[in-house]
Amino acid sequence: MSARSYDDRCAMCGWVGRFEHRDSTKAAGSDFACDRCGTRLRYRDEAFAIVDEYGETASSSLDDVCNGVLSNFALHYVGVSGPLRAKLMTLDGFTESALEPPAGQGFKPFRRAYQDLQSLGFVDAAFDLVVSSHIMEHVPDPDRAFGEVRRVLRAGGRYIFSMPMRPSGATIVRAVTRDGEIEHRQPEHFHNSPSGGALVFNDFGEDLVDRMPDLGFSATIKRPTGNMDGYLNAVVVARKLDTHQRSEGLEG
Numbered sequence: 001m002s003a004r005s006y007d008d009r010c011a012m013c014g015w016v017g018r019f020e021h022r023d024s025t026k027a028a029g030s031d032f033a034c035d036r037c038g039t040r041l042r043y044r045d046e047a048f049a050i051v052d053e054y055g056e057t058a059s060s061s062l063d064d065v066c067n068g069v070l071s072n073f074a075l076h077y078v079g080v081s082g083p084l085r086a087k088l089m090t091l092d093g094f095t096e097s098a099l100e101p102p103a104g105q106g107f108k109p110f111r112r113a114y115q116d117l118q119s120l121g122f123v124d125a126a127f128d129l130v131v132s133s134h135i136m137e138h139v140p141d142p143d144r145a146f147g148e149v150r151r152v153l154r155a156g157g158r159y160i161f162s163m164p165m166r167p168s169g170a171t172i173v174r175a176v177t178r179d180g181e182i183e184h185r186q187p188e189h190f191h192n193s194p195s196g197g198a199l200v201f202n203d204f205g206e207d208l209v210d211r212m213p214d215l216g217f218s219a220t221i222k223r224p225t226g227n228m229d230g231y232l233n234a235v236v237v238a239r240k241l242d243t244h245q246r247s248e249g250l251e252g
């Protein structure tokens, strides 16, 4: 289903109105901006997933959730930019990390560390919530990264992450690393990032969610505006299963 406009509530600021794809040169996720706060679709969908998970009412906004349950959270954001980060970084329990500093950009160090998601330097059970935005498709060994995120989450903690997701079919592995060398299995594909071109290691499909219990999470895909004008963003809410649930393959 494709559309040039739709009516919605902005999860970032709570504004209700019409959202339009005004600039056809832009991908849908980079358009459909909120007329009040200016937040583009991709980030509004990420905010939606957080509000949907933690909000007290259907009309909650990210501000409400930040003033509510998230105000007591130890929250870790993986990445260097974006309006979601700007909002979350106002929280007392906010920390962030990235693999490397943004290229040619003076970056204000803010409770920040340079970290590899596959080998995090945090103690076990350090966080209630970990958030990343279009990061996981660039990680050479995502299973290892999921294991690390699981390790640093407290019991019942969540990992909420977004990624471009294939509309159908299984994950396509584009590249892997072997003995520190990148081995390409598909033509190289890069996404723009604040650090320059970022190689895509995996084009994820919905089979990712089926695999998540094996990785110690129960997961659901939230695609509030999925397939909007060719927009294939997905936000995955993954809840850490405890060891018992994991071995039994149960959710609860």
Ligand SMILES: [Zn+2]
Residues within 6 Å of the ligand: 010, 011, 012, 013, 014, 015, 034, 035, 036, 037, 038, 039
């Ligand atoms: Zn807004």
